[in-house]
Amino acid sequence: MYNTIKTELTDNIFFIYINRPDKMNALNAEVMKELALAIDEVYTNKEIKSAVITGKGEKAFVAGADISEFLALSDLQGAELAKKGQVIFKRIEDSPKPIIAAVNGFALGGGCELAMACHFRIAATHARFGQPEVNLGLIPGYGGTQRLTALVGKGKALEMMMTGDMIGAEDALAWGLVNYVVAPGDLLLKSTELLQKIHTKAPLAIARVIKCANAALDHISDGYEMELNEFGACFATKDMQEGAEAFIQKRVARFIGE
Known part of the structure; x- marks a missing residue:
């Protein structure tokens, strides 16, 4: 059914894997379209009680958007791209069923924004978070300026967005960006345990x-x-x-x- 994501339903938990490990799971137009369809499944499938979003491979949750798609865009097209992303991520945020981001590596740019749209985040010890869009002459466009500020406070959010620096999992935990930091092998186990309790x-x-x-x-x-x-x-x-x-x-x- 999907080309760029994989899904599986286990014990009423819907696992959504961003499946472009050779591209660090970057979000291109096809990923966003298929992610939107997967979230529709969360809303409509009565067998699904909750969901986990994570990335395939060991390096990246989602290491950002696919920048190659940006080069030919006008200002109006850029705004339209951001609008589409915001709509999809808001639908994740508004899901009546809990959705956890299991962050298994780099969560940068659109990846950090995707994680923040989920109801809470669990990070592997090697996870890294950042909004480095200023390095490209851009700002976060999928809700990152708003959600990051809400989660970590204005000062820390501005520092992250203006320097473009990444933070590690332990800092993300201390700042309130993630709920738990676990060993990589325990990431899905911890997510499952929490969701089974919520069930x-x-x-x-x-x-x-x-x-x-x-x-x-x-x-x-x-x-x-x-x-x-x-x-x-x-x-x-x-x-x-x-x-x-x-x-x-x-x-x-x-x-x-x-």
Whole structure:
């Protein structure tokens, strides 16, 4: 089905591999198109409860965009390219099912932006992060200026974007860019463990947590108003009734997503 990515569904987790290891998994137009289709699967396939995005090979998660595609673009075409990227990455961010970036190497430029669009990030010890677009006379265009600032703070974000320097996994952890740093061999294991734990929770509540957390940063929605509305909506679900009864009865809740 895909030429530049590979997918597999295991225990309700949808693994999406960017599969251009000979090109450091760079994001070209075909990768972006196929990634968008894979994310559509996350939304529509009821067998999928969560997803992991990672890169094939040992060197790179995604080492950036395919710069060879940039040379012939006008300013308007450049803006259109950025718009397409932002739409795809926003769809990842807004997914009602959790999506983890398992960062198995370089996450630079568009790769760093892809990782930041996921709900959280787990990094291998050798992972490197950066927004080096200024080295090309560019700026991040797929949401990087916004998400990096939200995750690490304005000062650190500006330093990364203005110097173009990379940071290692431990600095990324200290700055709040990633949630965990693990040995490369444990990367998918840690991702799976976290998602399997989330799978035991009420899926409608998980989706509402994502929606409200995103509202805190979009500068448009009233996050507090959204929170009270989504909190109230939980009371109309069978899962809330089940969760409350299970708590009172001191048993494990059995959520059904209704």
